[in-house]
Amino acid sequence: MKVTHKKFNGGYRFKKFEDQSQAKVVDFQPSSTVEAAVDEITYSDNIMDYLKSFGLTLRKSIDQALYDEDVHIQKDSIGKMVINMTQVESYDFPMDIFFEEDNANDFIEGLKILKNKLPQVQIHLVLCENQLKKHETKISEIMSLQGVQVTTVVDKYPINKKELLIPILLDMKYPIGYPSANIGVIMMEPYMITQLYCLYKDKKPINHAMVALAGPGWKDNLILNLPLGTKVKEITQAYLKEDRQVRLIKNSLMTGQVFSMEDKIDKGTYLLIALSEGSKDSHGINIGLHGPVRACISCGQCQNVCPVGLIPHLLHKHVEQGLVNERLADLKIFNCIECNLCNYGCPSKIDLIGSIIKGKEQLEEIELSHKDYQLKGIKEV
Numbered sequence: 001m002k003v004t005h006k007k008f009n010g011g012y013r014f015k016k017f018e019d020q021s022q023a024k025v026v027d028f029q030p031s032s033t034v035e036a037a038v039d040e041i042t043y044s045d046n047i048m049d050y051l052k053s054f055g056l057t058l059r060k061s062i063d064q065a066l067y068d069e070d071v072h073i074q075k076d077s078i079g080k081m082v083i084n085m086t087q088v089e090s091y092d093f094p095m096d097i098f099f100e101e102d103n104a105n106d107f108i109e110g111l112k113i114l115k116n117k118l119p120q121v122q123i124h125l126v127l128c129e130n131q132l133k134k135h136e137t138k139i140s141e142i143m144s145l146q147g148v149q150v151t152t153v154v155d156k157y158p159i160n161k162k163e164l165l166i167p168i169l170l171d172m173k174y175p176i177g178y179p180s181a182n183i184g185v186i187m188m189e190p191y192m193i194t195q196l197y198c199l200y201k202d203k204k205p206i207n208h209a210m211v212a213l214a215g216p217g218w219k220d221n222l223i224l225n226l227p228l229g230t231k232v233k234e235i236t237q238a239y240l241k242e243d244r245q246v247r248l249i250k251n252s253l254m255t256g257q258v259f260s261m262e263d264k265i266d267k268g269t270y271l272l273i274a275l276s277e278g279s280k281d282s283h284g285i286n287i288g289l290h291g292p293v294r295a296c297i298s299c300g301q302c303q304n305v306c307p308v309g310l311i312p313h314l315l316h317k318h319v320e321q322g323l324v325n326e327r328l329a330d331l332k333i334f335n336c337i338e339c340n341l342c343n344y345g346c347p348s349k350i351d352l353i354g355s356i357i358k359g360k361e362q363l364e365e366i367e368l369s370h371k372d373y374q375l376k377g378i379k380e381v
């Protein structure tokens, strides 16, 4: 089996910052007792229960009459699985760890369980080209597994988003605004594969998570193995640099949610980024840079960076002026994959994505929905 390479015209190549999380795992025990985590993963011989516990098989109904009813797809409806190991943001979970001895073996065993439980499914492992060169030996071992295909992509954001990755990788249309389960594709993070192996090996619930610490705010950029339900403030007390005002961001600098000290680590947390609030760090990130919001200067930057060919400033102007009608849908507002690149690139700091989300919601209210614009010609399972 040989590695295929997929091209992607567009996107943005982010600089990798120095304070990446290192592929070094340490056990972390919070000082206060952690209540039993509500989202621990219990053992079941049925693989569908494992996928369900991450919401991966959830299908959103396209039937207006059943608008609020979401359903899980059946085992036979899963055609393909995509394991996303790309590293395209300024901070990413260190994928190296899955190619190092013990973890690599757990990862390979996890893939075998998946193949054994879902023999009809084609598994696609996706990496960036530079990762392939670094881990050639382990990757050839993975490629020798029956039904596992390895593909490389260019290291440009937002190729890691399912709405872009699935069409490029599998040559399928993606129903933007709907889960990938709607078209029979399951997209998994690599830590789910090693966890799957541990679950089947030990037959005990999984109540720990591996969370990588990235960014200039931490004393050490390590990976913590900690109990689910650990409060963020326990981690900051132990690992945050002193006298540091930080903004904590979960999983992604581009699309992640801001964490408060009272938030808890759940099973979907794998990266905790600490950026210095209000000051410029050595790598140049400054979350207060460029001042307050100003008027659009029609520079076209948002349009240049949009990976799906939208004109974000035009969409923003329509929404701001209350022109929420068919014209806005014809400008393909529903094609927005909410990658945030337009906001990132705007020198006037305009919240373009905020307007786009507002526009989509208002269109849904007048019943010009995703359904009419996004599902044409798409075969659902």
Ligand code: SF4
Pocket (backbone or CB within 6 Å): 305, 306, 307, 308, 309, 310, 312, 335, 336, 337, 338, 339, 340, 341, 342, 343, 352, 353, 356
């Ligand atoms: S308009 Fe949507 S898809 Fe285009 S850059 Fe902005 S967030 Fe990304």
Ligand code: SF4
Pocket (backbone or CB within 6 Å): 295, 296, 297, 298, 299, 300, 301, 302, 303, 312, 313, 345, 346, 347, 348, 349, 350, 352
């Ligand atoms: S990037 Fe900002 S300033 Fe430039 S055209 Fe887009 S909205 Fe206007």
